[in-house]
Amino acid sequence: MGRIQSNVGLITGVPIGDTVDKLMQIESRPRDNLQEVNKKIDKERAAITELSALLMAVQYPVKNLGKVAVFDKRTATSSNDAALGVRVTGSPTLGSYIFTPLRTVQPEQWLSKGVREQTEPLGAGTLSFRFGPGVDRSLDLDLLRGGQGFQRGLIRITDRSGASAEIDLTTVQTLDDVINAINSNTRINVRAEVVGDHIRLTDLTGASVANLRVQDIGGGQAAASLGLAGIDTASSVADGQDIVWLSSDTLLSELNDGLGISASSTLPDISFQLRDGTTGVIDFDPLPPSGQSRQTERTLGDIVNTINNAAPGKLQAEISADGKRLVLRDLTSGSGQFTLSALYGSQALKELGLDVAANGDTITGRRLIGSLKSPALSQLNGGQGLGDLGTIQITDRAGNQATVDLSAAETLEDVIRAINAAGIGVRAAVNGARNGLVIEDISGGTGNLKIETLDSSQTAEKLNIAVDDAVSVKNSGDLHLRVISVNTKLSELNGGRGVTLGRFTVTDSKGVTTTVDLAAIGAQTIGDVLAAINRGAANVNATINATGDGILIRDLANGTGTLVVNDLNGTAAADLGILKQSTLQDFSGQSAYAIDGSLTYKVTLEANDSLQTLRDKINALNAGVRATIVYDGSNRPYRLSLVSERGGHLAQMIVDQGSLDLGLTRFAEARDAQLAIGQAGTPGAVVLSSSSNKFSNVVPGLELEVKQSSSTPVSVQVTTTDTDLVASVQAFVDNYNKFWKRYQELTKYDTTTQKGEILAQDPTAIRLGSEISYILSSRFPGAGSIQSLAEIGVSIKDDGALDFDSSKLKQKFADDPDAVKKFFTDKTFGFAAKFDKLAESLVGQDVSLMAQRFIALTRKYEENQQRIEWWNAKLDRRKEQLLLYFYRLESAIAKIKGNIDIVSQIQPIPMYFASGGRNNR
Numbered sequence: 001m002g003r004i005q006s007n008v009g010l011i012t013g014v015p016i017g018d019t020v021d022k023l024m025q026i027e028s029r030p031r032d033n034l035q036e037v038n039k040k041i042d043k044e045r046a047a048i049t050e051l052s053a054l055l056m057a058v059q060y061p062v063k064n065l066g067k068v069a070v071f072d073k074r075t076a077t078s079s080n081d082a083a084l085g086v087r088v089t090g091s092p093t094l095g096s097y098i099f100t101p102l103r104t105v106q107p108e109q110w111l112s113k114g115v116r117e118q119t120e121p122l123g124a125g126t127l128s129f130r131f132g133p134g135v136d137r138s139l140d141l142d143l144l145r146g147g148q149g150f151q152r153g154l155i156r157i158t159d160r161s162g163a164s165a166e167i168d169l170t171t172v173q174t175l176d177d178v179i180n181a182i183n184s185n186t187r188i189n190v191r192a193e194v195v196g197d198h199i200r201l202t203d204l205t206g207a208s209v210a211n212l213r214v215q216d217i218g219g220g221q222a223a224a225s226l227g228l229a230g231i232d233t234a235s236s237v238a239d240g241q242d243i244v245w246l247s248s249d250t251l252l253s254e255l256n257d258g259l260g261i262s263a264s265s266t267l268p269d270i271s272f273q274l275r276d277g278t279t280g281v282i283d284f285d286p287l288p289p290s291g292q293s294r295q296t297e298r299t300l301g302d303i304v305n306t307i308n309n310a311a312p313g314k315l316q317a318e319i320s321a322d323g324k325r326l327v328l329r330d331l332t333s334g335s336g337q338f339t340l341s342a343l344y345g346s347q348a349l350k351e352l353g354l355d356v357a358a359n360g361d362t363i364t365g366r367r368l369i370g371s372l373k374s375p376a377l378s379q380l381n382g383g384q385g386l387g388d389l390g391t392i393q394i395t396d397r398a399g400n401q402a403t404v405d406l407s408a409a410e411t412l413e414d415v416i417r418a419i420n421a422a423g424i425g426v427r428a429a430v431n432g433a434r435n436g437l438v439i440e441d442i443s444g445g446t447g448n449l450k451i452e453t454l455d456s457s458q459t460a461e462k463l464n465i466a467v468d469d470a471v472s473v474k475n476s477g478d479l480h481l482r483v484i485s486v487n488t489k490l491s492e493l494n495g496g497r498g499v500t501l502g503r504f505t506v507t508d509s510k511g512v513t514t515t516v517d518l519a520a521i522g523a524q525t526i527g528d529v530l531a532a533i534n535r536g537a538a539n540v541n542a543t544i545n546a547t548g549d550g551i552l553i554r555d556l557a558n559g560t561g562t563l564v565v566n567d568l569n570g571t572a573a574a575d576l577g578i579l580k581q582s583t584l585q586d587f588s589g590q591s592a593y594a595i596d597g598s599l600t601y602k603v604t605l606e607a608n609d610s611l612q613t614l615r616d617k618i619n620a621l622n623a624g625v626r627a628t629i630v631y632d633g634s635n636r637p638y639r640l641s642l643v644s645e646r647g648g649h650l651a652q653m654i655v656d657q658g659s660l661d662l663g664l665t666r667f668a669e670a671r672d673a674q675l676a677i678g679q680a681g682t683p684g685a686v687v688l689s690s691s692s693n694k695f696s697n698v699v700p701g702l703e704l705e706v707k708q709s710s711s712t713p714v715s716v717q718v719t720t721t722d723t724d725l726v727a728s729v730q731a732f733v734d735n736y737n738k739f740w741k742r743y744q745e746l747t748k749y750d751t752t753t754q755k756g757e758i759l760a761q762d763p764t765a766i767r768l769g770s771e772i773s774y775i776l777s778s779r780f781p782g783a784g785s786i787q788s789l790a791e792i793g794v795s796i797k798d799d800g801a802l803d804f805d806s807s808k809l810k811q812k813f814a815d816d817p818d819a820v821k822k823f824f825t826d827k828t829f830g831f832a833a834k835f836d837k838l839a840e841s842l843v844g845q846d847v848s849l850m851a852q853r854f855i856a857l858t859r860k861y862e863e864n865q866q867r868i869e870w871w872n873a874k875l876d877r878r879k880e881q882l883l884l885y886f887y888r889l890e891s892a893i894a895k896i897k898g899n900i901d902i903v904s905q906i907q908p909i910p911m912y913f914a915s916g917g918r919n920n921r
Helices: 016-027 029-065 141-147 175-183 252-258 300-308 412-420 526-534 611-620 723-746 763-777 806-815 817-825 831-843 849-904
Strands: 074-078 084-088 095-103 107-111 125-131 154-158 164-168 190-195 198-203 212-217 237-239 270-273 279-282 315-319 326-330 339-342 362-364 391-395 401-405 426-430 437-441 449-453 467-469 473-475 503-507 513-517 540-544 550-555 564-569 583-587 590-598 601-605 625-631 638-647 653-656 665-668 673-677 686-690 702-706 714-720 794-796 802-804
Touching: 016 029, 016 849, 029 723, 029 763, 029 831, 029 849, 074 084, 084 714, 095 702, 107 653, 164 175, 175 190, 175 198, 198 212, 252 300, 300 315, 300 326, 401 412, 412 426, 412 437, 437 449, 513 526, 526 540, 526 550, 601 611, 611 625, 611 638, 638 653, 673 702, 702 714, 723 763, 723 794, 723 802, 723 806, 763 794, 763 831, 763 849, 806 817, 817 831, 831 849
Parallel strands: none
Antiparallel strands: 074 714, 084 702, 095 673, 095 714, 107 638, 107 665, 125 601, 125 653, 154 164, 154 212, 190 198, 198 237, 270 279, 270 339, 315 326, 326 362, 391 401, 391 449, 426 437, 437 473, 449 467, 503 513, 503 564, 540 550, 550 590, 583 590, 625 638, 673 686, 794 802
């Protein structure tokens, strides 16, 4: 049962609480002493921690000074920074480099014809555009002659009038550049043009004074590498040699107009059956046995070897004599049929041009490389090709008729040449949009232009030129040149803008979702994206679409929902063209939801839409093309300008105006920046190109940036720099001085007052200061010709701090960089190694001097803390005892006092006599 207690005795008036507190103060002295000791230990631990941290801050720049990279640091300067900038990105080799900036990157620009008002109706129709090459694209000069390429230089052409001109081909980058260089020369009257796989020169002088002649100048090989060397003829027309063929060194990435082949990485690609009944498989890019590295085919020669190893002595592969295709021969005999078949959906058979029937014991493949100015027909129709072509009949509007056999055509140019050779009033050419054919009637007649197929090949229909109408022009429209494949790099899409490596989801019609994280999988190609989608949980199939310009995702779940793609972060799905609403599409008679991620953009105009509407619709696509309306001050002053947001060859555009009368014309072609190594204009000059103005791989460790063209070479000087060295030494000195200042403060002892700071008499701290001071004043005889810090400008002042003369270090490094480098970086005797070793022994983790001191103090602190807790418990009990004692004492005194009061109240009892009266005596 509780009781009310007072701090002051109610009976005695004694201040019980104060009395007990004073008694407890006396009894608490041992505990209080322990607490004071722990406060001091806390301060010591804090001081040790602070000094350790400060010394580690000294150790860091010293560690840096032990790295060779500090002394190999480079700086680069350009003799003409306005033309060529330079930035060090690594450790380039010291020396001087000569470059000639030829041109900066150029975006593509198109301009429409003028209209009177921005708001006047343009009429209904569709404008489409995409990035990438057209059907008139030029073969890369590096691919000429089986990959031997083109050797730049000077050539001399003499026309038949005897006039000569030197043609500078030292800086050309494309075949078009070569043709333009010849045709733009005004000293001679010669026209150059591409015909199939060679260049044709036509003399236009009409003279016969001299031969049409081509010569290399200055020992160069430019004419020879163009197939023009040795031309010396009295004819007005001279055809150069064939300069397009494949070799065993041709990279697979260069086949199929640069789209390569896509072999399966897990399963065999092709099965074969030979005439003697032998069967087998051809496995490109096979999975290796456990523990062995993967041997992936990189060249056409590798492909040939893999095929030959499939059935040695029975199946033989080789590059054809014309150098355009593969030829496979069945070396066996028998009554069977020689066949090849694709396995497991692999596209390798088709992409190697071998999906054709055998002629007896031989399979002659389709052409694997386009001609100089035309793609192979196999690259049309989205890469599915046009199949076997046959015979068409053309009737011009004057009634002239011709039969054209296209069965041997392998390129679009073959088709054009065959039609133009028909001898009637029609002319075939690449259409204005550069995505198909145009047949123009030039007969002057008024009847119908007729183009029809004469056999079962549906050739006119495949080429989309079938017509029977009173028109003078038949445009095939888009023949869908394949522009992407599984090998296409993501960085090359969208005109070089690339694809954001973000996350997106694909949800099938049953609600099952696949999340694709392009960054996590390290996606680099379209094939990486397709594989990531296809191996996910959603029941979908991702492939290249039928038009060869995007990704197609088809739903296979057959659920009640729809196929949905969403971006989670970034714009990856949008950049890939698949952030679209799915639609029901037909797949060989079966309907399924699908998303066609075609990267060909289409803008549909209504009859009353204006130039402003067209501009706004194009810009809303965010397609990497900027549309603006420009004013030229004429009577039809408003024009639509289309400019690619990026420059370089990846930004070249195909613009199809369809039926719209916009008059769009390309007047600025997307071109790469160019940089010549050495003096431009000399035979054999190496010219580099970049889709940006920056060149990062010319000299390892340097990034060059072309800012403007220069007619004179620019010198780039790479030298060593002491910037990092001086900065590291300065950081070492500054950090040491911070450490030393604090060390002196914490170890200070006042002899007058006989009082010191917390570490004044700490032997560990004293040893720390002693050993650090000793190493800074030591010599390092094994570190080379420099043996002390003082020799490189670091000296000890009277107060123990360091002083740094950076000019002395700079001069020493300039005079003998190897000596300075050795002094710091020698693994055994160098300053950095020795200081680092000492620092680790002093302030390193766990076992160092200061760490052990900290551990010992902590152990003592914890022991004291346990004793303090014991004392706290004991004192609590003692206080309770004292309080109880005083309260009991108070109670006892109260009882005594009560008894006294009772006694004091006792009265005497009167005495009476027996008679009842008082005794009055």
